[in-house]
Amino acid sequence: MTPVGVLGILVLLLAVYCATDPFKHSGIYEFTDFVAYKVDMPPWGLVPTLRDDENLLEKSEIKFMNEVQGPESIAFDPLGSGPYTGVADGRIVFWDGQRWNDFAHTSSNRSELCDPKPSPLSYLPNEHICGRPLGLRFHKKTGDLYIADAYFGLMKVGPEGGLATSLVTEADGVPLRFTNDLDIDDEGDIYFTDSSTKYQRRNFMLLIFSCENSGRLMKHNPHTKETTVLMKNLQFPNGVSLSKDGSFLVVCEACSGRLLKYWLKGEKSGTSEVFAILPGFPDNVRSNKNGEFWVAIHSRRSMYSHILGLHPKLRTFILKLPIPADVQRLLHMRGKPLGQAVKYGPDGKLLLVLEDSQGKVVRAVSEVDERDGKLWLGSVLMPFIAVYDLD
Numbered sequence: 001m002t003p004v005g006v007l008g009i010l011v012l013l014l015a016v017y018c019a020t021d022p023f024k025h026s027g028i029y030e031f032t033d034f035v036a037y038k039v040d041m042p043p044w045g046l047v048p049t050l051r052d053d054e055n056l057l058e059k060s061e062i063k064f065m066n067e068v069q070g071p072e073s074i075a076f077d078p079l080g081s082g083p084y085t086g087v088a089d090g091r092i093v094f095w096d097g098q099r100w101n102d103f104a105h106t107s108s109n110r111s112e113l114c115d116p117k118p119s120p121l122s123y124l125p126n127e128h129i130c131g132r133p134l135g136l137r138f139h140k141k142t143g144d145l146y147i148a149d150a151y152f153g154l155m156k157v158g159p160e161g162g163l164a165t166s167l168v169t170e171a172d173g174v175p176l177r178f179t180n181d182l183d184i185d186d187e188g189d190i191y192f193t194d195s196s197t198k199y200q201r202r203n204f205m206l207l208i209f210s211c212e213n214s215g216r217l218m219k220h221n222p223h224t225k226e227t228t229v230l231m232k233n234l235q236f237p238n239g240v241s242l243s244k245d246g247s248f249l250v251v252c253e254a255c256s257g258r259l260l261k262y263w264l265k266g267e268k269s270g271t272s273e274v275f276a277i278l279p280g281f282p283d284n285v286r287s288n289k290n291g292e293f294w295v296a297i298h299s300r301r302s303m304y305s306h307i308l309g310l311h312p313k314l315r316t317f318i319l320k321l322p323i324p325a326d327v328q329r330l331l332h333m334r335g336k337p338l339g340q341a342v343k344y345g346p347d348g349k350l351l352l353v354l355e356d357s358q359g360k361v362v363r364a365v366s367e368v369d370e371r372d373g374k375l376w377l378g379s380v381l382m383p384f385i386a387v388y389d390l391d
């Protein structure tokens, strides 16, 4: 029996004795309005079984150790300089070939609260003050950097950097609460996701546990300044990427572990469908020059997460046990780290799985950027960027 299996049995034994939470230890104790939603999990038999038995991601080079904390998204400017990345203290930093420099920030109210801390997670309590830039993309023509900041919404900063300006903080009268990722089309329209209108990023575990369905995909037209909701009722939408021909968007839905396709052109325009069922739960998606999609997987599926996804009452019951949220999270993640990058064709076909199945070198991946035969791997949880050579 695996350690996770043993833990599972311990959990059930505890359940017999602890129907309540006398010591207020449960992961959701403070959140009295917590509601678990049923997740539209794909049939277990349709989950891809392709694996990377060689654990190729273990061959990655770890760069910038302890120089960047929690670099979720990675971008290069239109001249090819960089990378630029958003870090846990709310800054966007830029590698000039020699060292990291401050480039931009999203909060106008930075203070000593945003000073260096030991780990990416130790910034969580002050993220709403310091800002947390997640998705980053450069506009190829103007050189402006567009930013999805988890707390301040959709923002933009010029090629000189500095304090970013706010573009969108609400849509259809509902404030953005956990803006996550974006992409920009040739006309300059911006497509972006807001993961939840209920939970902020500093409570992301609550969103993972609840899988409430207030997540949205939106479009912002910078000329008319109009923001349109394209998809709603999503369960933790995360990364978003345009197809190479601009005819559709691919959106990562983290709770269900799938890619959704939203048609922008053609007779299906304005409709959506499932693009692919992922081997695990995704973070960001980025396309390469062939129009293929790299998806960062932050945790593998397990029968445990599958059953709990389908049965919200059981999930609530387990969450109400006197077990700290961190342990609940480990159960959800099968008790061990995972580095995984999966590649899909423009038709939604799974092409390649690269992994570090024990998280020995690449302990977690948030984004996969292919550039000149290399994969740049960002991670919201790690103090480094990993680079994997595809050749």
Ligand SMILES: *[C@@H]1O[C@H](CO)[C@@H](O)[C@H](O)[C@H]1NC(C)=O
Pocket: 109, 111, 113, 129
């Ligand atoms: C600015 O930051 C301080 C803490 O440094 C915080 O108490 C205050 O609420 C913040 N103000 C705004 C407008 O966010």
